[in-house]
Amino acid sequence: xxxxxxxxxxxxxxxxxxxxxxxxxxxxxxxxxxxxxxxxxxxxxxxxxxxxxxxxxxxxxxxxxxxxxxxxxxxxxxxxxxxxxxxxxxxxxxxxxxxxxxxxxxxxxxxxxxxxx
Amino acid sequence: xxxxxxxxxxxxxxxxxxxxxxxxxxxxxxxxxxxxxxxxxxxxxxxxxxxxxxxxxxxxxxxxxxxxxxxxxxxxxxxxxxxxxxxxxxxxxxxxxxxxxxxxxxxxxxxxx
Numbered sequence: 001x002x003x004x005x006x007x008x009x010x011x012x013x014x015x016x017x018x019x020x021x022x023x024x025x026x027x028x029x030x031x032x033x034x035x036x037x038x039x040x041x042x043x044x045x046x047x048x049x050x051x052x053x054x055x056x057x058x059x060x061x062x063x064x065x066x067x068x069x070x071x072x073x074x075x076x077x078x079x080x081x082x083x084x085x086x087x088x089x090x091x092x093x094x095x096x097x098x099x100x101x102x103x104x105x106x107x108x109x110x111x112x113x114x115x116x117x
Numbered sequence: 118x119x120x121x122x123x124x125x126x127x128x129x130x131x132x133x134x135x136x137x138x139x140x141x142x143x144x145x146x147x148x149x150x151x152x153x154x155x156x157x158x159x160x161x162x163x164x165x166x167x168x169x170x171x172x173x174x175x176x177x178x179x180x181x182x183x184x185x186x187x188x189x190x191x192x193x194x195x196x197x198x199x200x201x202x203x204x205x206x207x208x209x210x211x212x213x214x215x216x217x218x219x220x221x222x223x224x225x226x227x228x229x230x
Binding site for chain 2: 031033041042043045048050055056088090092094105106107108109110111113
């Protein structure tokens with residue numbers, strides 16, 4: 001299995017709703033990431049989990065709450081979002097670059113397209 | 118600081134033309150990785166290639182080729198005999214000593230029949 005699977009593919013939510021995005025990989029990658037991508041812009045890093053611990057938070061508002069229940073799963077809990085949070089949310093995973101593995105790289109999921117109304 | 122610059126915002130070509138997408142990067146690290154990703158309208162980021170800073174060999178994969186030059190901090194991507202299916206946004210990206218993948222602003226390629 002060489003994929004990162006994201007669910008749902010599309011999500012419409014109201015500003016008072018609570019929802020969660022899910023990401024799963026079974027490649028044994030030790031790092032998992034959430035990126036946010038607005039239309040016609042590059043992906044922007046939100047969070048990084050390394051060995052199931054949060055290692056990077058790019059000053060993301062607290063209405064976004066990441067969770068890494070185990071090495072294969074990454075969730076993004078959403079609460080009280082604003083319309084400007086509407087975007088494509090991408091999950092990615094990668095190996096440890098220090099293992100010296102030649103195929104080190106980032107694998108992305110197909111994303112969840114979120115619309116906040 | 119680390120930075121990736123893709124100066125070409127949009128390129129339009131006619132099928133069968135060759136096209137080169139430019140990428141210039143900045144980093145003070147001696148060990149780093151460079152990537153190209155393709156993003157079709159459906160949204161997923163498709164991995165095309167990875168290069169580490171110690172491997173300056175150019176690479177060819179079918180109609181795709183990459184020219185990595187450390188002297189000019191460039192990692193350019195050429196599509197030979199372009200096809201309509203090549204239409205997408207292409208991102209160059211850099212990862213250096215951190216878990217962060219820094220993306221350029223992307224180049225939108227439109228290939229017309």
